[in-house]
Every structure is written in structure tokens, then in C-alpha cells.
Amino acid sequence: MNSRLVVKPNLCIGCRTCELACSFTHTVDGKPGRSRIFMLDGGYDKLWVTVTCLQCDDPACVKSCLVDALRRNEVTGAIELNQEKCVKCMACVAACPFGCAILDSGHNQVVKCDLCGGDPACARFCPTKALEYQPIAQTQKAKKVG
Amino acid sequence: MATVNITINGRVVRAEKGEMLLDVIRREGIEIPATCAHKAVEAFGACRLCTVEITKDDWKGWKNYVTSCLYPVEAGLIVFTHSQPVIDLRKTLLDLQLARHPNTPLIQEMAAQYGVNKTSYEELPDADDCILCALCTRVCDTMGFAAISTVGRGHGKKVAPPLDQPPPACVGCLACAQVCPTNFIKFTQAGAHREIWGKAFDMITCTRCGKAVITKEFAENLSANRNIPREYFDVCDDCHRKELAGTMGRIANWNREEVTR
Numbered sequence: 088m089n090s091r092l093v094v095k096p097n098l099c100i101g102c103r104t105c106e107l108a109c110s111f112t113h114t115v116d117g118k119p120g121r122s123r124i125f126m127l128d129g130g131y132d133k134l135w136v137t138v139t140c141l142q143c144d145d146p147a148c149v150k151s152c153l154v155d156a157l158r159r160n161e162v163t164g165a166i167e168l169n170q171e172k173c174v175k176c177m178a179c180v181a182a183c184p185f186g187c188a189i190l191d192s193g194h195n196q197v198v199k200c201d202l203c204g205g206d207p208a209c210a211r212f213c214p215t216k217a218l219e220y221q222p223i224a225q226t227q228k229a230k231k232v233g
Numbered sequence: 234m235a236t237v238n239i240t241i242n243g244r245v246v247r248a249e250k251g252e253m254l255l256d257v258i259r260r261e262g263i264e265i266p267a268t269c270a271h272k273a274v275e276a277f278g279a280c281r282l283c284t285v286e287i288t289k290d291d292w293k294g295w296k297n298y299v300t301s302c303l304y305p306v307e308a309g310l311i312v313f314t315h316s317q318p319v320i321d322l323r324k325t326l327l328d329l330q331l332a333r334h335p336n337t338p339l340i341q342e343m344a345a346q347y348g349v350n351k352t353s354y355e356e357l358p359d360a361d362d363c364i365l366c367a368l369c370t371r372v373c374d375t376m377g378f379a380a381i382s383t384v385g386r387g388h389g390k391k392v393a394p395p396l397d398q399p400p401p402a403c404v405g406c407l408a409c410a411q412v413c414p415t416n417f418i419k420f421t422q423a424g425a426h427r428e429i430w431g432k433a434f435d436m437i438t439c440t441r442c443g444k445a446v447i448t449k450e451f452a453e454n455l456s457a458n459r460n461i462p463r464e465y466f467d468v469c470d471d472c473h474r475k476e477l478a479g480t481m482g483r484i485a486n487w488n489r490e491e492v493t494r
Contacts, residue, residue, distance in 0.1 A: 096485035125474055129482025136478040136485065150459045153376040156272040171272040174372050175408035178455060181447035184465045186473030 088164030088223050098217035101135035105209035112208040123200040124209050140187040140200035151182035165202035237308035249447035254301035255283050269366035274375050276302040286313040339415050365407045369409035378402050399432035405448040439469035
């Protein structure tokens with residue numbers, strides 16, 4: 088795990104390109120409602136926040152899965168859902184304290200962000216770099232400076 | 234695990250020693266029917282449809298017919314997934330299935346693929362859609378609830394809760410209904426009320442928006458056995474996301490004010 092998805096709400100212009108990029112990457116029809124990333128109102132004037140799976144260190148979704156369908160991909164660090172194993176009991180959807188495992192009712196599938204296997208489409212298409220997939224060393228450096 | 238070479242339909246394929254043959258066949262993109270296989274549970278060999286022909290060079294021409302879902306791969310295996318005896322066997326199986334389940338779309342489609350459009354046997358008059366693949370009971374066992382099981386043998390075999398009473402161990406997760414390949418397992422969901430196997434469940438509703446989140450029984454089970462804080466289940470996924478966006482928004486707004494100040 089060398090990189091992480093960094094969200095910078097102050098740069099977000101609320102265009103929902105990330106949602107489109109996500110749904111076109113993961114589904115055929117590309118409906119924004121099928122996205123695994125969510126552009127939400129930040130609660131202040133001209134402030135939008137993109138919310139997606141935080142890939143927690145101690146993930147409630149993985150703990151809640153009784154059939155071992157959710158596992159961390161040690162290469163990307165993303166928690167990935169094995170659709171072939173999933174029995175759709177909705178435990179992870181209910182357990183995630185950030186609401187980032189969702190039911191795609193159109194496909195009757197539980198879906199969550201998998202960081203596109205290490206090259207997240209949302210970050211690639213973000214026009215203002217409000218979403219960036221950065222090497223961890225760089226994010227830590229930024230933290231120290233700020 | 235050691236990698237071994239096997240031959241499937243004349244093509245040499247690499248596989249892990251000990252993994253089940255069906256997984257290798259499907260990974261190679263070869264389609265063979267199976268109704269009782271699911272990655273969440275151990276192989277069971279109930280439907281027999283994944284039967285393939287196997288042999289080895291040193292078997293002196295002898296062959297064997299095995300359910301590929303239950304057959305561990307070993308070096309030098311020669312596999313035929315669509316040889317004539319295998320196709321005939323699948324036809325017979327589907328013919329029999331079609332007699333028992335003449336109105337089940339899944340069986341109709343599978344049989345049609347093997348050229349069986351009408352059963353050559355007598356159709357069961359009061360047929361239902363349960364093909365006794367036992368996926369539901371196995372998933373329930375794997376999840377640790379074991380609320381339902383197959384009951385009886387032969388003609389009367391069925392899937393049911395103990396003594397046909399509402400099952401005490403059921404938490405109402407609906408996994409059995411979700412994995413059922415023929416949608417035979419019925420449940421009702423109206424608002425925060427859910428009913429399955431004759432057992433009624435009151436669901437936890439989101440404290441913010443009132444949407445039904447999860448059954449109380451399932452939430453309590455998960456927090457007790459899986460160490461998940463019980464309050465995680467009090468809010469639905471939509472409101473959880475809004476909450477996260479609100480928190481991040483507050484921090485971002487604070488940062489913004491810092492910059493302009």
C-alpha cells in the first residue's frame with residue numbers, strides 16, 4: 088500500500104465528474120446513482136465534500152462479514168468485496184459507520200470503493216485535483232508542513 | 234501451494250494442487266452448469282450437473298465421472314467437460330429435474346440448453362421451485378446461525394426450520410432468500426417489519442430519517458460476536474454519509490477561514 092486517495096473539499100466545485108467516472112468504470116450504464124463515491128453538501132456556502140470508503144485500518148464491514156467476502160487487498164490497501172462470495176445479508180451496509188458500503192439496487196449487488204485496483208478513475212478525472220491519489224510519503228509530508 | 238499442470242479439453246492448464254476442479258474449469262472460461270455451487274460455502278455435490286469425465290495417462294484407458302466441484306486437482310489429470318457421456322448424463326439429470334420442477338425458469342433454461350424442452354418422465358403435479366440444492370441451509374450454517382436445514386429424505390425432503398416453527402436462531406438477514414437460485418424462499422418487507430420462515434422481525438430504524446436499517450436480532454448478534462459498536466446500526470448508510478460529509482465540511486470550512494483570515 089503506497090498511495091491513498093486524498094480528498095480536498097476546498098478545491099471541489101461540485102461537478103460530480105467523480106461520480107460519473109466511478110459509475111462508468113464499474114457499471115455498463117454509468118448512472119451516477121450507481122457510483123461508489125458521493126458528492127455531498129458540506130453544509131457551508133460553496134463547499135462540497137466527496138465521500139467514499141475510507142479503507143479503515145479496523146474496518147467494521149470486514150468484521151461484520153460472516154462469509155469472508157470482504158478482504159483487504161494488500162497491494163492497494165483497498166478493502167475489496169468478492170461478489171461471488173457475497174450473500175447480500177447487508178451486514179456491511181448496516182455496519183459501516185460512514186455509509187460507504189451501499190446496495191446497488193439496480194444490479195442487486197452490494198458495492199464499495201475498491202480504488203479501481205490501484206488507479207482510481209475519480210481522481211484521474213477530477214478537473215480541480217480535489218481528489219488525488221497520492222503516494223503516502225507525500226501525504227505525510229503535507230501533513231507535517233500544514 | 235504447488236502448481237500443477239492438468240489438461241482440460243485438450244488444453245494444458247495450470248492450477249493449484251488441491252483446488253477444486255470446478256473453480257479451474259470456470260477460471261478457464263469454460264461454461265458448465267451447476268446450481269448448488271457458491272463461493273461462500275464449501276462444495277456440496279448436490280446437483281451433480283458439474284460432473285466431468287476424468288482420466289490419466291497411467292489409467293490404461295479407464296475413466297471416471299466425478300462432480301468437479303468436489304474433486305481436488307492433481308498433477309496429470311486429463312479432463313473432458315463436454316464429452317458425449319457427460320452431456321448424456323447432464324441431459325438425464327435435467328430431464329429428471331424438469332419432471333420435478335416443470336415450471337421453474339432456471340431448470341427450464343438449463344434443460345433447454347441441453348436440448349431438453351419437455352421432460353420424458355411424468356411431471357410432478359404439485360411441483361414447487363425448491364430444487365434442494367441446500368444453498369440456503371449451507372449459507373445459514375456458514376454464517377453461524379443454522380436456523381434452517383433440510384428435513385426428511387426421499388420424496389418428502391424439504392428445507393424447513395426446526396419442527397416447521399418460526400426458527401429461534403434466525404436473525405432475519407435474508408441471505409437464504411438472496412442466494413436461492415430459484416427465488417423459492419419468500420419473505421415480506423413492509424417498512425420496518427420483516428417476515429421470513431414464519432418469524433416476524435422489527436427492524437432498527439434510522440434515528441435521523443426513519444429508514445429501516447437492519448433487524449434488531451442481527452445487529453445484536455453482530456455487536457456481540459463481531460465486536461461492532463451497537464450504535465453503528467442506529468443510523469442508515471445515507472445519513473452516515475451525510476454525517477461524514479458534515480464533519481469534513483466543518484473542517485474544510487475552518488481551513489478556508491484560516492486561509493482568508
